[in-house]
Amino acid sequence: MNLISLNIRPLLAILVSLCASGLIYVLGDHIKENAREAITFIAAIIKIVLVYSMVPAVLAGHTIRLELFRIVDDVDFTLNVDTAGIVFACSASTLWLLTSIYSVGYMRGHGEKNQTGYYASFAMCLSAAMGICFAANMITFFIFFEVLTIATYPLVVHYRDAEGTRSGRKYLAYTLISGQIFFAAMVIVYSVSGNMEFKPGGFLDKSMLPAPWALVVFMMMIGAGIVKAGVMPLHSWLPAAMVAPTPVSALLHAVVVVKAGAFATLRVVLYVFGPKLARECGGATILAWMAVATILISSLIALKKDNLKARLAFSTIGQLSYIVLGIAILSPLSTAGALYHLVAHAFMKITLFMCAGAIFVTTHKKDISEMVGLGRRMPVTMNAFTIASLGIAGFPFFVGFVSKANIIMGALKTGQLLFGATLIVSAVLALTYLMPVVLITFKREPVNPEFNTYGEASKTMLVPLLITATVSVILGVAPNFGLHLLDLAMSTGEAVFAHVGGVIC
Numbered sequence: 238m239n240l241i242s243l244n245i246r247p248l249l250a251i252l253v254s255l256c257a258s259g260l261i262y263v264l265g266d267h268i269k270e271n272a273r274e275a276i277t278f279i280a281a282i283i284k285i286v287l288v289y290s291m292v293p294a295v296l297a298g299h300t301i302r303l304e305l306f307r308i309v310d311d312v313d314f315t316l317n318v319d320t321a322g323i324v325f326a327c328s329a330s331t332l333w334l335l336t337s338i339y340s341v342g343y344m345r346g347h348g349e350k351n352q353t354g355y356y357a358s359f360a361m362c363l364s365a366a367m368g369i370c371f372a373a374n375m376i377t378f379f380i381f382f383e384v385l386t387i388a389t390y391p392l393v394v395h396y397r398d399a400e401g402t403r404s405g406r407k408y409l410a411y412t413l414i415s416g417q418i419f420f421a422a423m424v425i426v427y428s429v430s431g432n433m434e435f436k437p438g439g440f441l442d443k444s445m446l447p448a449p450w451a452l453v454v455f456m457m458m459i460g461a462g463i464v465k466a467g468v469m470p471l472h473s474w475l476p477a478a479m480v481a482p483t484p485v486s487a488l489l490h491a492v493v494v495v496k497a498g499a500f501a502t503l504r505v506v507l508y509v510f511g512p513k514l515a516r517e518c519g520g521a522t523i524l525a526w527m528a529v530a531t532i533l534i535s536s537l538i539a540l541k542k543d544n545l546k547a548r549l550a551f552s553t554i555g556q557l558s559y560i561v562l563g564i565a566i567l568s569p570l571s572t573a574g575a576l577y578h579l580v581a582h583a584f585m586k587i588t589l590f591m592c593a594g595a596i597f598v599t600t601h602k603k604d605i606s607e608m609v610g611l612g613r614r615m616p617v618t619m620n621a622f623t624i625a626s627l628g629i630a631g632f633p634f635f636v637g638f639v640s641k642a643n644i645i646m647g648a649l650k651t652g653q654l655l656f657g658a659t660l661i662v663s664a665v666l667a668l669t670y671l672m673p674v675v676l677i678t679f680k681r682e683p684v685n686p687e688f689n690t691y692g693e694a695s696k697t698m699l700v701p702l703l704i705t706a707t708v709s710v711i712l713g714v715a716p717n718f719g720l721h722l723l724d725l726a727m728s729t730g731e732a733v734f735a736h737v738g739g740v741i742c
Contacts, residue, residue, distance in 0.1 A: 244301045244302075244303060245303060246287050246290060246291055246301065246318075247291070247301060247303055247316040247317075247318050247367070247371040248303055248305070248316060249287050250284055250287040250288055250326070250330070250367045250371070251316075251364050251367045251368050251371070252364070253280050253283045253284050253287065253364075254280050254281075254284055254333075254360040254361070254363040254364040254367070255360070255361065255364040256280070257276050257277060257279075257280035257360040258357045258358070258360035258361040258364065259357075260276050261273055261276055261277065261353060261356045261357040261360060262353065262354070262357040264276075273352070273353065273356055274337070274341055274356070276356075277337045277356050277359075277360065278334070278337060278338075280360060281330070281333050281334040281337050281363075282334065284330045284333065284363065284367070285330045285331060285334060288323070288326045288327055288330045288367075289327065289330075289720065291318050291323060292323060292327065292720050292721070292725075294318075295318060295319065295320055295323045295725065296721055296724065296725065300317060300318065300319055301316075301317070301318035302315065302316065302317045302318070302373065303315065303316045303317075308376055308377075309376070311431070312374060312376055312427075312433050313374075314376075314377050314380075315372075315373035315374060315377055316368075316371040316372065316373060316377070317371060317372070317373030317435070318370075318371050319437075319729075319732075320725045320726070320728045320729045320732065321500075321503060321504075321508075321576060321725075321729045322370040322371050322372075323370070323725060324576055324577075324579065324580060324722055324725050324726055324729070325366075325369075325370045325496065325500050325579060326366075326367060326370040326371065327580075327720050327722060328492075328496070328579060328580045328583045328584075328722075329363065329366045329367070329370070329492055329493055329496070329583075330363070330367075332487075332492045332583055332584075332587055332705075333359075333363045333492060335587070335701040335704055335705060336359075336484055336487055336492060336587065336701070337356075337359070338697055338700065338701045339484060339487070339591055339594070339697065339698050339701040339702070340355075340356070340359070340484045341697045342598070342694065342695040342696070342697030342698035342699075343482065343484050343594050343598055343698060344482070344484070345697075351395055351397070354391050354395075355391075355392065355395060355482075355484075358388055358389070358391045358392050359392065359484075361384070361388035362385060362388045362389055362392070362493050362494075363492075363493065364384075364388075365381045365382075365384040365385035365388055365493075366381075366385060366492075366493045366496075366497060367381075368380070368381030368384070369381045369382055369385065369497050369500060369501075370500070372435075373434060373435060374433040374434045374435060375423045375426070375427075375433040375435070375509065376423065376433055378435075378501070378504065379416070379419065379420060379423060382416060382419075382461065382497065382501065383413075383416050385493065385494065385497055386409070386412045386413060386416060389408070389493075389494055390405055390408065390409060393405045393408050393478045393480075395482055396480065396482075398480075400480050401480050403477070404474075404477040404478050404480050407473065407474045407477050408474045408477070408478055410474075411464050411471065411473075411474040412461075412464055412465060412474070415460045415461040415464040415465075415471070416461050418457050418458075418460050418461065419457065419458055419460065419461035421457060422454050422457035422458040423458065425454050425457075426441065426446075426454065426458070426509065429441075429445045429446055430445050435504055435508040435509065436508055436511075437507070437508060437729075437732040437733045437735065438507070438508075438511045438512065438732075438733050438734065438735065439507065439508060439509055439510045439511020439512070439513070439514060439515075440509065440511070441509060441510050441511065441514050442511075442513070442514055443514060443517060443518075446514070446518075448517060448518045448519070451510070451514060451517070451518035451520070452518040452519050452520055452523075455505075455510060455515065455518055455520035456520065456523070458505050458509070459502060459505050459506070459520065459524060461498075461501055462498045462499065462500075462501030462502035462504075462505060463498065463502060463524075463527070463561065464498065465494055465495055465497055465498025465499075465501065466495050466498030466499045466501075466502060466557045466558070466560070466561060467495055467498070467531075467553065467554040467557055467558075468527055468528060468531050468554075468557070468558055468561055469527070469530060469531040469534060469535065469554070472531070472535075472554050475495070475550055475553065475554060476547060476550045476551065476554075482594075484594065487586075487587045487590040487591060487594075492583065492587065495553060495557050496557075496579055496583065498557070499557055499560040499561060499564075499575075499579060500579065502524075502560070502561055502564055503560075503564050503572075503575065503576065506520075506521065506524070506564050506565065506567075507564065507572065507733045508733075511733075512567045512733065512734060515565075515567065516567055521565045521567055522565075524561060524564075524565040525562055525565035525566065525653075525656060527558075527561075528558040528559075528561040528562035528565060529558075529562065529655075529656065529659050531554060531555060531558040531561075532555045532558045532559065532562070532659060532660075532663045533555075533659065533662070533663065533666070535551045535552070535554040535555035535558070536551070536552075536555050536663055536666035536667065536669075536670065537666070538551045539551035539552050539555070539666075539670040540666070540669060540670045542670075543604045543605050543606050544603050544604055544605075545593045545596070545603060545604070545605050545608075545674065546590070546593055546603065548605070548670060548671075548674075549586070549589050549590060549593060552586070552589075552629065552667070552670065552671070553582075553586055555663060555666075555667075556578075556582050556586065556629065557582070559575070559578050559582070559640075559641065559644060559660065559663075560575045560576075560578050560579055560582070561575075562575075562644065562656060562659070562660075563575025563576075563578065563643075563644040563647065566644070566647050566648050566651060566653055566656055567651070568647035568648075568650055568651045568730075568734070569647070569727075569730035569731055569733070569734045570643050570644075570646045570647035570650060570730060571643065571644045571646075571647025571648060571651075571730075572647070572726075572729060572730035572733055572734070573643050573647075573723070573726040573727045573729060573730035574639075574640050574641065574642070574643025574644035574645075574646075574647060574726075575640075575644060576725075576726040576729055576730075577639060577640040577643065577716070577722065577723055577726040578637075578640035578641065578644065580636070580640075580712070580722055581628070581636040581637050581639065581640040581709075581712065582629075582637070582640075584628075584636060584705045584708050584709045584712070585625045585628040585629050585635075585636065585637055585705075585709050586625070586629070587705050588621055588622070588624070588625035588702050588705040588706045588709060589622060589625045589626070589629070589671075591621075591698065591701060591702035591705065592618050592619070592621055592622040592625070592702055594698065595615070595618050595693075595694035595698045595699065595702065596608065596611065596615065596618065596694075598694060598695075598698065599615065599691055599692075599693070599694050600687075600691055605673070605674050605677060606677075608674075608677055608678050609677055609678070609680050610678065610679075610680055610681065611678045611691075612675070612678035612679040613679065613681075614689070614691045614692060615678075615691065615692070615693050615694070616693075617693055617699060617703065618693060618694060618699070618702065619675065619678045619679065620706075621702050621703055621705075621706035622674065622675060622678075623675045624706045624709060624710060625705075625706055625709060626667075626668075626671035626672060626674070626675060628709045628710075628713065629667050629671060630664050630665075630667040630668045630671065630672075631660075631664040631667070633713075634710065634713045634714055635709055635710060635713040636708075636709045636710075636712040636713040636716070637709075637713070638713055639712070639713060639716045639723065641660055641664070644657075644660060645657040645660050645661070648660075
């Protein structure tokens with residue numbers, strides 16, 4: 238793999254939203270809302286251009302690297318753009334623009350307060366996300382991972398009420414404590430290896446960390462990722478955070494936060510421990526069974542939720558564990574499927590949350606039982622919801638099918654049939670908790686007379702959810718359309734397992 242050094246594009250991709258955040262925060266109360274939103278849009282477009290411009294080089298087998306300054310002995314603050322990072326970066330940067338457009342319709346339509354802090358914090362989160370994508374080593378990764386935690390807090394407590402404050406405290410307790418445990422594990426890894434650099438296939442072995450200690454350090458380090466990814470029993474902060482506005486829920490569940498947790502899991506398992514040591518110490522097996530339990534339990538809980546956002550929250554908890562399970566299966570195909578599901582789930586789940594937000598702003602309804610017949614007044618919104626629901630369930634010709642099929646094939650090729658069966662069962666459960674929403678909203682009788690006065694949401698809310706729903710179909714039919722994200726995911730799987738014979742049985 239060729240190295241392209243002294244390329245400042247990854248740094249610029251981080252700085253553009255950081256600068257936007259600062260401008261919005263400083264000027265937000267002194268400029269009109271149009272100007273504040275314009276800063277967001279301009280920064281989002283610049284970020285997309287910067288991220289997309291790096292894709293051809295990465296596809297060609299190059300690594301873009303930028304060493305900035307020394308942090309500790311032999312460890313620099315370094316950015317490195319590889320296949321795994323660019324996949325996450327493409328997804329996050331694209332969805333930031335669409336979520337920003339949607340936010341205008343939501344925040345204005347619902348008359349939200351604290352919009353300056355909202356847009357500033359949102360931009361800061363995207364800056365941290367780019368740093369997570371492009372971090373070359375653990376300490377650089379940790380810095381941006383913690384910045385993301387702090388930047389998200391004002392969004393969770395957006396309403397500044399008692400419920401929001403409780404949810405924010407729970408969010409910080411879970412994420413900051415697990416982050417500090419990650420830091421302690423990172424120090425141990427550095428002390429035994431003298432290395433913090435992410436490497437495909439990992440850099441640790443049992444001569445550095447004997448199996449009992451390797452498992453302890455593995456669980457310490459993996460905790461930060463699975464907390465943000467909502468793996469049970471470390472998930473309760475995620476449903477609690479649903480008190481925030483719907484665009485924040487989209488940020489948490491689709492754009493950045495839970496995806497950062499899944500991405501952290503990928504980096505730790507496959508770029509620090511490596512498939513061989515992760516299997517030998519037993520960590521991958523424990524992680525896989527935690528993911529299986531989460532997938533099944535969260536789906537059953539989702540069935541009982543009448544509040545639409547709560548049902549979608551538990552759906553996210555299960556769907557993110559698809560990614561964790563794909564990583565823990567330890568095969569090239571399951572790794573590729575896990576990384577591609579990071580993209581697939583992002584577009585499908587953000588569509589569902591945008592639809593939920595459009596319904597709430599238009600009708601002020603939160604509970605599914607109150608939405609009987611609503612689809613006849615909001616057919617565009619509910620058809621988009623249907624598309625995303627079928628994708629979440631893994632129907633063919635939707636993007637979710639592509640990612641899940643690769644994870645299942647990876648499980649079958651390594652003889653882990655039960656894990657493959659779990660994903661099939663979970664697809665049925667996804668249909669069970671999402672399709673009733675569709676059926677209820679398109680039910681003819683009895684229709685709430687109140688709905689006769691409603692129509693579709695504003696175009697600023699409708700257009701983004703139509704785009705994300707359309708992308709969910711396009712990437713299901715042509716997975717490499719545009720940015721060749723499936724090829725990048727496949728390349729990641731191949732690179733990680735190049736030194737361990739392809740599979741770890």
